[in-house]
Amino acid sequence: MKKVYFDNAATTPLDEAVFEEMKPYMLEYYGNPSSIHWHGRQVRSAIEKARKKIADLLNTSPSEIFFTSGGTEADNTAIRCTIEDYGVKNIITTPLEHHAVLHTVEMLAKKGKVNLDLLDVDEKGRISLDQIEQLLKKDPNTLITLMHANNEIGTMNDIHAIAELSKEYGAVFHTDTVQSMAHFRHDLQELKANFVVGSAHKFHGPKGVGFLYVNHEKRIQPFIHGGAQERNMRGGTENVYGIIGLAKALDLAYANMDDHKKQIESVKSYMIEQLKQHIERVSFNGTSDDLENSLYTVLSVSLPPSEDNDMLLFNLDINGISASGGSACSSGSNIGSHVLTAIGSDPQRGAIRFSFSRFNTKADVDYVIGKLNEILTVSA
Numbered sequence: 001m002k003k004v005y006f007d008n009a010a011t012t013p014l015d016e017a018v019f020e021e022m023k024p025y026m027l028e029y030y031g032n033p034s035s036i037h038w039h040g041r042q043v044r045s046a047i048e049k050a051r052k053k054i055a056d057l058l059n060t061s062p063s064e065i066f067f068t069s070g071g072t073e074a075d076n077t078a079i080r081c082t083i084e085d086y087g088v089k090n091i092i093t094t095p096l097e098h099h100a101v102l103h104t105v106e107m108l109a110k111k112g113k114v115n116l117d118l119l120d121v122d123e124k125g126r127i128s129l130d131q132i133e134q135l136l137k138k139d140p141n142t143l144i145t146l147m148h149a150n151n152e153i154g155t156m157n158d159i160h161a162i163a164e165l166s167k168e169y170g171a172v173f174h175t176d177t178v179q180s181m182a183h184f185r186h187d188l189q190e191l192k193a194n195f196v197v198g199s200a201h202k203f204h205g206p207k208g209v210g211f212l213y214v215n216h217e218k219r220i221q222p223f224i225h226g227g228a229q230e231r232n233m234r235g236g237t238e239n240v241y242g243i244i245g246l247a248k249a250l251d252l253a254y255a256n257m258d259d260h261k262k263q264i265e266s267v268k269s270y271m272i273e274q275l276k277q278h279i280e281r282v283s284f285n286g287t288s289d290d291l292e293n294s295l296y297t298v299l300s301v302s303l304p305p306s307e308d309n310d311m312l313l314f315n316l317d318i319n320g321i322s323a324s325g326g327s328a329c330s331s332g333s334n335i336g337s338h339v340l341t342a343i344g345s346d347p348q349r350g351a352i353r354f355s356f357s358r359f360n361t362k363a364d365v366d367y368v369i370g371k372l373n374e375i376l377t378v379s380a
């Protein structure tokens with residue numbers, strides 16, 4: 001059976017060139033980078049080269065890049081250390097954030113450590129800068145934590161404008177850039193954020209490795225205590241081959257970004273066109289069908305109400321199609337997508353998130369549209 005992988009916002013396949021770069025650090029260069037002997041020094045030097053590569057690509061300094069176990073740890077570190085180390089008393093965020101952010105800020109609010117303000121979002125998941133400014137005027141001793149690109153509905157925030165606002169009021173700005181890293185060019189000298197995040201497995205790198213950019217103007221204490229790794233900022237022996245793979249994956253992404261973007265956008269726009277042509281009463285969630293103003297890797301599709309909507313992903317799966325979804329939560333139920341619920345999506349409609357990578361083709365789209373049509377016809 002043909003297999004189609006349309007779940008690239010969840011994770012992406014490892015690029016073979018990335019794997020080749022990692023391999024020697026699995027087999028040959030196995031020293032502990034903290035060891036001062038030859039075996040250790042080879043590995044230390046490779047880690048520092050990887051850090052320099054990432055810093056160069058993002059136009060920042062290697063001293064501002066700290067390796068982590070991925071996006072979740074980087075988000076946790078930024079948020080929890082801001083509250084702990086800077087004495088910040090307020091957090092501004094939205095109900096649309098990834099759980100790595102949302103659950104962290106909710107925990108801090110529950111423990112009484114911060115006052116939490118959730119911004120209003122419109123039906124497409126957009127926020128208002130005015131509302132942020134009103135809150136900052138009340139108390140600028142605030143952490144603003146807002147994602148760049150939403151992983152479920154593709155809606156994007158203007159992080160440059162938010163960063164400017166944050167700087168103007170002397171607030172702290174953390175942006176979860178997990179979904180946009182390597183898909184958009186980030187210039188960290190230009191972007192006035194305090195914290196920026198990357199996770200390798202979202203751009204054809206290995207799982208379990210990422211980084212946190214910490215702007216040099218405001219440093220934090222370690223979140224994970226232990227050895228002196230990461231210049232005393234993050235204890236624990238480094239995920240050496242993960243770090244090597246992360247740098248290689250980011251390098252490849254930057255070198256080919258325009259081509260990859262063009263390829264992915266052509267698959268996405270073809271999918272939008274085919275869905276509109278073949279699926280009755282289809283609509284799209286967030287800004288995901290707006291090619292100019294959305295994360296180009298994500299398309300969130302909304303299907304007419306049907307008793308069989310609960311089975312949509314299962315039916316796609318048995319036809320070899322991997323996607324993800326989850327409708328808005330029906331009242332009182334805790335299951336479903338917190339993002340679709342927050343933008344007021346109809347819980348009776350089916351929702352599927354298709355997310356693309358440069359390895360997808362229009363033939364994949366044709367296959368998915370054919371199968372989706374069959375599934376919807378049977379259930380009609």
Ligand SMILES: Cc1ncc(COP(=O)(O)O)c(C=O)c1O
Binds near residue numbers: 009070100176
């Ligand atoms: C927006 C966003 N933030 C954070 C994460 C967590 O990243 P990781 O899987 O590297 O912990 C994800 C992963 O799905 C994500 O999409």
